[in-house]
Amino acid sequence: MADPTAQEVRDYIAMGLPCEHLQVEGDGRHFFATIVSSEFEGKSRIARHQRVYQALGDRMREQIHALSMKTLTPAEWAQAPQAPQAPASSHHHH
Template sequence: MTADQLRSLIAAGLPCDHLEVSGDGRHWAAVIVSPAFEGRRAVQRHQLVYATLGQRIHTDEVHALSMKTYTPAEWRAAGQA
């Protein structure tokens, strides 16, 4: 799994206004900005991302994924837009 492949999987399952993925091939970090996160708690947001990855999250393809998830409004308020 490459960062581009992981980015593509997430983007295919979630509408993303911004998406950054970095990692070493097993341990990953992602910054995800999506309108799909509106009204959802952090755990629910992470579950949405895990759902896009399906079984890959339970294998060595994606051993660990650290996420920072934002709504577009939260992202703008953080001065990132």
């Protein structure tokens, strides 16, 4: 079986889990997913990951060990510090 692309992994997760936000990066061997879903409300991190594995089903059983993920509820996502778009101004030169 060919290695899935990041887009395919994203599609698999989206098919099995309604997400507010879903981003998958990867090179075919290792993937990193940011998943925001209201289904994660009140669930532990382990339970959230199991929910994602469930969404992926058999499609990625072989590759699943290469998937690291950040699972957030919409509320947590809203509070999470997003990657700054502007250059960080933490360095002051005098």
